[in-house]
Amino acid sequence: MRALDADASQLGEIVFRQRNLFLLLNTLKLVAVVLTLGTLFALPAAWLVTRTDIRFKGLLSFLMALPLAVPGYVMAYALLGLSGYYGFARQWAGISLPPLHGLWGAGLALSLYTFPYLFLNLRAAFLGMDPALEESAQSLGKSRLVIFRHIVLPQLWPAMVASWLIVGLYVIGDFGAIALMRYEVFSYAIFTQYSGAFDRTYAAWLSLMLLALTVVALSAQRAVTRNRRFARTGTGSARITRPIGLGRWHLAAWAFFALVVLCSLGLPLMVLGHWMRLGVPEAEWAHLGRTALGTFLTAGPAAVLTMVLAVPVVVLTLRHPGPFASLIERLAFVGYATPALAFALAMVFFALRNAPFLYQSYALLMFAYVMSFVALAFGPIRLALLQIGTRQEEAARALGVSPTTAFMRVVLPRLRRPMVAGSLLVFIMVVKELPITYLLAPMGYSTLAMNVFSRTNEGMMGDAAPFALSIILFSSLFVGLILKYEGSAARAAGK
Numbered sequence: 001m002r003a004l005d006a007d008a009s010q011l012g013e014i015v016f017r018q019r020n021l022f023l024l025l026n027t028l029k030l031v032a033v034v035l036t037l038g039t040l041f042a043l044p045a046a047w048l049v050t051r052t053d054i055r056f057k058g059l060l061s062f063l064m065a066l067p068l069a070v071p072g073y074v075m076a077y078a079l080l081g082l083s084g085y086y087g088f089a090r091q092w093a094g095i096s097l098p099p100l101h102g103l104w105g106a107g108l109a110l111s112l113y114t115f116p117y118l119f120l121n122l123r124a125a126f127l128g129m130d131p132a133l134e135e136s137a138q139s140l141g142k143s144r145l146v147i148f149r150h151i152v153l154p155q156l157w158p159a160m161v162a163s164w165l166i167v168g169l170y171v172i173g174d175f176g177a178i179a180l181m182r183y184e185v186f187s188y189a190i191f192t193q194y195s196g197a198f199d200r201t202y203a204a205w206l207s208l209m210l211l212a213l214t215v216v217a218l219s220a221q222r223a224v225t226r227n228r229r230f231a232r233t234g235t236g237s238a239r240i241t242r243p244i245g246l247g248r249w250h251l252a253a254w255a256f257f258a259l260v261v262l263c264s265l266g267l268p269l270m271v272l273g274h275w276m277r278l279g280v281p282e283a284e285w286a287h288l289g290r291t292a293l294g295t296f297l298t299a300g301p302a303a304v305l306t307m308v309l310a311v312p313v314v315v316l317t318l319r320h321p322g323p324f325a326s327l328i329e330r331l332a333f334v335g336y337a338t339p340a341l342a343f344a345l346a347m348v349f350f351a352l353r354n355a356p357f358l359y360q361s362y363a364l365l366m367f368a369y370v371m372s373f374v375a376l377a378f379g380p381i382r383l384a385l386l387q388i389g390t391r392q393e394e395a396a397r398a399l400g401v402s403p404t405t406a407f408m409r410v411v412l413p414r415l416r417r418p419m420v421a422g423s424l425l426v427f428i429m430v431v432k433e434l435p436i437t438y439l440l441a442p443m444g445y446s447t448l449a450m451n452v453f454s455r456t457n458e459g460m461m462g463d464a465a466p467f468a469l470s471i472i473l474f475s476s477l478f479v480g481l482i483l484k485y486e487g488s489a490a491r492a493a494g495k
Contacts, residue, residue, distance in 0.1 A: 001349070001353070002200070002201060002204040002349040002353070003201060003204040003205045003207075003208055005201050005204075006201050006205075014201070014202055014205050015205060019189075020206075020209065022184070023184060023185055023186050023189055023206070023209075024186070024209070024213070026103070026183065026184055026185045027172060027185040027186050027213065029103060030103060030106055030107055030110075030171055030178070030183065030185055031168050031171050031172065033103060033104070033107035033111070034107050034110045034111050034114060034167060034168075034171050035164050035167060035168060037107060037108065037111035037115070038111045038114055038115040038117075038118050038167055039115075039118060039160075039164075041111065041112075041115040041118075041119070041260055041264075042064075042115045042116070042118035042119040042122055042163075043118070043122060044256060045060070045064050045119055045256070045257065045260065046118075046119050046122035046123040046125075046126055047122075047126065048060075048253050048256075048257075049061050049064070049123060050123055050126035050127055051126060051243065051244055052243055052244045052245075052246050052253070053243040053244065053245050053246060054246060054250070054253055054254075060257055061123065063257070063261050063265070064116060064119045064257075064260070064261075065116045065119065065120060066116075066264075066265055066476070067112060067113060067115070067116050067264040067265060068113070068116045068117075068475070069472050069475035069476040070112075070113060070264070070265070070268050070472055070475070071113065071176070071432045071434075071449070071471060071475065072109055072110050072113040072114070072174055072176055072177035073176030073177050073180060073434060073449070073452060073453055073456070074268060074452060074468045074471060074472065075109040075110075075112050075113045075177065075264075075268060076105070076106070076109040076176065076177040076180040076181055076456075077180065077268075077271075077452060077456045077461070077464060077468055078109075078267050078268035078271040078272065079100050079105060079108065079109055079181075079267075080099065080100065080105075080180065080181075080456065080461070081271040081272075081274070081275055081461050082097055082100070082267075082271060083096075083097040083098060083099045083100065100181070101181050101182050101183070102181060102182065102183050103183055105181040105183070106177055106178045106181040106183040109177045109180075109181065110170075110171055110174060110177055110178075112263055112264040112267075113177075113264075114167045114170060114171070115264070117163055117166050117167055118160075118163040118164075118167065121159040121160075121162060121163040122156060122159055122160065122163065124159065125155070125156050125158070125159035125160075126156075137150075137151055165217060165218070168217055169214060169217060169337065169339070172186070172187075172210065172213055172214060172217070172339055173187060173210070173214075173338075173339025173340050173341060173342070173435075174187060175187045175188070175191060175340070175341050175434060175435040175438075176434045176435070176449070176453050179191065179453070179457070180453070180456055180457060186206055186209060186210045186213070187210065187339065187341045187435075189206055190203050190206045190207055190210070190341055190342065190345060191341060191435075193206065194345060194348075194439070200349075203345060204345070204349065207339075207341070207342035207345050207346070208342075210339050210341075210342050211338060211339070211342055214337060214338065214339060218337065268468075268472070269472075272465050272468055272469050272472075275461045275462045275464070275465040276462075276465045276466065276469065284463075285466075288466050288467060288470070291446050291447060291448055291451055291467065292448060292470055294445060294446065294447065295431055295447040295448050295449075296431070298362070298365070298366070298369075298430065298447070299369075299426075299427045299428075299430035299431050300427065301366060302366055302369040302370060302373070302426065302427075302430050303423040303424070303426040303427040303430065304423065305366065305370050306369070306370050306373055306374050306376075306377050306422075306423070306426045307377055307419050307422055307423045307426070309332075309370060309374050310332075310374050310377035310378055310381060310422060311381060311415070311419065313328055313329060313332055313374070313378070314378055314381045314382050314385060315385065315407075316328060316329075317329045318382065318385050318386070319385075319390070329378075332374050332375050332378070333375045335371035335372045335373075335374065335375065336372060336373065336374075336375040336376065338372075340372065340433070340434075340435040340436050341435040341439070343368065343371075343372060343436065344368060344435050344436040344438075344439040344440055345439065347364055347367070347368050347436075347439075347440055348439055348440065351364055360440070360441070360442045360443055361442060362442060362445075364440055365436070365437070365440045365441060365442070368436050368440055369426075369430050369433070369436065372433075372436060373426045373429050373430065376422070376425055376426055376429060377422035377423070377425065377426055378422075379422070380418035380419070380421040380422045380425075381415060381418050381419065381422060384414065384415055384417070384418040385411070385415070388411060388414055388415075392410050392411075393406050393407065393410050393411055396409065396410050424477065428474065428475055428477060431447075431448065431449070431471065431474055431475065432449060432471060432475055433447075433449060434449045434450070434453055437449060437450055438450055438453070448467045448470050448471050449471065451464065451467040452464050452467045452468045452471065455467070
């Protein structure tokens, strides 16, 4: 509606502006760089921890997933904190590094943050493969490289495409790391146009173009995975994969893991420690405490409300499937699939046009959080309901109990653990959220993420360090939650 405010004479000039093509190409180049670097990090790591005899696989898997605790804008902060006269490299190694900006700065920051999504999916895909085909090909004299290219890689394709979609959508909609690196893509241009009040109608059109790019990505994912079969058709259980001996390549494998961990975890922590050393004496600890408390008091209710909405939707889709249930579920995914900046801008335009009393209110901020992250809570609840089944609930109803009472007494108690898991997941995502909070936060309200971005954007690296470190510490809970429930699911499948 806001986009259609443009006059007919201006419409063609806005839509076909040459700058739009420039932004599109920049966005696609950034996605390509992030997906390439992320795959180069994740694929060898997933293969090493699942198919070789390397030791401490559990620890290595944890370290490969832990960068999820370092948001993209904090990773950008770390890369920027390396350079400059007071930067980490100058103070500790005597090396003056030029500032890392543009495509490679944004690409590296986002790659180091998002590659764990690829690693976790590829690791699960490797663990789920039946090695029978590989053993058969090996018995026919095929080399390991040929087997990997023609047998293993095609089986990894669904996990690879799904991971690329998740990471690609995140990169398309990211704002914090891209803005700090001064790389002009759709999200950066949208924020510039809106915050500077230059042309908000143009900002609306840029948001629609960003949404169109998201739809293209979703359609491409369906097209490349359609009509492919990956399940075993033989009888019997799958064999256990025999680990490949690394031999003389053992040191190279450990060097690879050391390099990835150093870049994705060591670099942010070292740079934060450096700037904390310089900035702590002047840090506003009282403001940090108030900001952290305000962040958690917003994230907590958002997580609870999200779970209140998620449970009925999952129950509806599993227990009462049909067109209506399918429509509700797909609508719930719209908020998550929509780039956060475009979603927040839509909320701003809606409030200004139709409900001015909601503009910059906690109610609108909470609504945006819930609509954006409700789909994240579906996973744990869906898995739990599938494992519970319907027999016990049907038995209770056969004894004369109403459907609601049977659900409350039989099913709901067993959903408590996955509900807590989903709530914590949403809680940590809200703590790290930047674009929605930045555009919709009430006057005077500030979060940890907003402080990291604003202070880093102004070159106040020391002042930003305590806020960035707080985000990493609390986001580590999110990573631990992923691995904990992955292990619980594996143990349940084993039983």
